Each structure stands twice: as C-alpha cells, then as structure tokens.
Amino acid sequence: MGTDRYAYASRLRRVEAVPKLWLTLGALILCISCGSAAVGLVTLALMGALTVGLGGQRAATLVRFLRLPLAFLAVGCLPIVFRPLPAGEGALWAAEVFGRFRWGVTAEYLRVGLTVFCKALGAVSAMYFLSLNPPMTDLTQALERLHVPKLLVELMELIYRFLFVFSDTARRIRVAQESRLGYQTAGRGLRSLGELASSLFLRAWRQADRSYTALESRGYTGALNTLPATRTPGRWLYGVLAAVAAVQILTWMAERSWLQ
C-alpha cells in the first residue's frame, strides 16, 4: 500500500529501523528550525540522494511521491503571497478587489512564501526517507524499542494488519457497485458509498470477532508477542546523520552571512 511497497524493496531493508528514524527526525527538525529556503533545498537534495543512493529507490518513484504534496503547498502558499495591503504600501503587483479592498503581492511576502515552499519540500523529502526505507512492521518494532507504550504499538500493528484486509474488501465492493452503475449520479453515488461503508464496518466487525476467537483458542492472554527479524545495527547511519546536519548548518550560516 502506498509507499510501503517500495520500502520492502529498499536496499536498507536489512538495517535496523531506529537509526533511520533518528536520521529522518534530525534532518526534519533542522530543516524546519532554520527557516531558510537554501537549507530546504539542500535537505531536499541530500535526503533525496540518500533515498536513491543508499535505499536504491528509483529517482522517478521519489519524484512521483514528491509531486503529491505540491497541491497543498501551492494552495497553502497562495494566502501568504497574495494578501490585503494597506493603502499606499509599495507592492510588486496590486489590484482593487470589489473596487474597495487592495490586494497584492509584496517582495517581503513573496520571500516568505518561497521560503515556506522550499522548506516544506525539504521536510517532505526527509520524511520520504522514512517512508521509503523501513517497512512499517520494522518501524513499529523500533517504536517499541524506544519505549512507546506497548498497548499503542500493538494497536498500530493490528491496525496495519487490518488495513490491507479492509482496503481489499472496500475495493472489491466498489468494483461490484460500479459494474452495476452504482456511481452513475451523485445521489446514487452517495448512497452506494454509504452502503459500502456500512457493510465494510460489519465485515470488519466480524473479522475482529473471528480473529479474537482464533487468538483465544491459541492461548491469548492479552499480549501479541512476535520475534523481531534479524537486522544489522546500522550505526554508520548516525555518521550520515552528522554529515547531513553539518551540511544543513553550514548552508544556513553561509546564507546568513551572504544576506548580511
């Protein structure tokens, strides 16, 4: 599902997930803390290169995923750049809206908008390192090792397991409904979707019931214990983290001194 399919094909698949988690979080936090466009672009390049170079993902895959948040970023940056201006303020471009309000673009807010855009792209590319490298099951085990409460981790593992069952069920119901013209008009579509959701709920419920019975008959006492697969520790990834952080900080300092 989604990015997970690619994570299973990653070259870093046999490496422990904890260092990957720290590498991502480190790059992410530095990227959003610096608040500069250059650091964002550098993070985008570095983390993208790591995903492609170390993880062995194809660059086209990464670009396809990077395009996904662009819709939000474009729409979300619009109100930053284009905003009401007080009368008499200098602007790159301005127009009267409804003949009374003056809206426009100033150099200052254009800069803010661009910074936010670049910063967000860098952060997204850092997050993709985590999405495209460790599979979700490794990640939940890493969370357990980091002392996230056991109940929460178990819920995550169960939810992840059920996701695939239910999305398959939903997909099959949808195909059946569409082949009977269930989505021909909007009204009919709403009703079909409602029926899909409710029968999905019922099936999910019965599935949970059956899983619980199956567990109980195998001596379930309230804990789902699984053996972790063998992984190499991957401590060298901390070195990569240090290198990425160093480049980010150097870029930030260079940008500041250049602006002054």
Add this chain to the structure above:
Amino acid sequence: MKRSDAWIRRGAALCLALGLMTTGASAMHIAEGYLPRTWAFGWMAVCVPFVAAGFFSIRRKVGRYPKAKMLLAMCGAFAFVLSALKIPSVSGSCSRPTGVGLGAILFGPTATTVLGLIVLLFQALLLTHGGITTLGANVFSMAIVGPFVSWGVYVLLKKAGCRPALAVFCAAALGDLMTYVTTSVELGVVYGNIGSYLAIFAVTQIPLAIAEGLLTVVVYNVLEKYSKAELQELSVL
C-alpha cells in the same frame, strides 16, 4: 428508502449549487514542513493531554474487556480505509470524508483521539498525507476538535429530542466543517491572512461537509437496521 432518496437528491442539488466553487478543497492535512518549529511543537504539546486521556481510557477498557483491543484496532483500520474512499462530489472534484463524525458517534471522542493519532501517522507515512512535524496540528484539528464537536452536537441534539437521522447529519457535517475551520485557523495564526485560509479551506468545504453528513446518515441507518447487536456491544467500549 423512498423518503431518504428524495432527501439525498435534495442534498445533492444543494451541493451542486454550492459546489461550483469547490476547486481547491482537496487538501485537508497540513503538509510536512509547512509549520515553523515553535508552532509544530506547540500543537504537539496541546495534543498530549487529550491523547494521554484517551490512552488511559482505552487501557482501562482493555483491562476490563480484552476483546476491546481487537475491536479498537478494527475501528482504526476502518477509519483509515474510510478516509481513503472518495466522496463522489458533483462538481467533479472528489474529496475524502474525514470520518470524524462517524468515529465520534460510534466510538466516543476519547478513543477516536488515540485511533486518529495512529491513523494520521499511517496516512503520513504510507499515503504521504500530512507529515510528522505537522502531526500535532493535524491531530488537533482532525482527532480532537472534529470528534469532540461531532460528539457534543450528537449528544445535545439527541437530548433535545431530535430525530436520530438529523442528529447524525448535523454532528457529521459540523464535525467535518469545524475540522477544516481549525486547520485554517492553525495556518492563519502562523502566516496571517486567516480570512483567505478560511475561504480556501473552509468555505469550499461546506458542500463536502453536507455530502459527508448525508453519507454518515446512510451509514448510520444501515447499521441501525442490520447490526443492533454490534452497536450494543460497541457501547461497552
């Protein structure tokens, strides 16, 4: 079914009227990296008490009733799949239901908060909707404000003696709308210009909120008709 048909058709006509301006309302999760550091961590801190309260209430329930864990996991997966379905919207742009109304009505607001946190994390990592640093802000709008509004509206209207269908509709539609209003405010307080964010993310959401309300009513009716026993078991949760 005849009457609800007419109802849905009327609703769809209303959606058509309002739906003309629905163009940019596809984004409901704040993307990764969009919020500056202070706000990102601030929203996480705001969420902590709610998530902790939800976690402890779940733990109590699981301790008393071991099957609850399985049922809650099932509910979480259901919420994830539901939010990935596309609502057929009239104007051609498809939007996704938030599912907050249904979740809050079925499972109560505190359990929804914890399940929402997990579902949002999965959406960020698997579907690339939302992000890790913006998780706090997204949890606040989608797993705290939305469910609490829905649940409050539902309980109030039921107390006031409204028809269940109307109570469910109002709860789901208002929960959906308040989710987007919260998202707009979260963006607006950081970058100013709240009005534009409200116009882009919340006003365009009105027809979709109505569509989600209608959808939730359909789901609720079917569930009430065919799965009384399950719903009674659910009220134990």
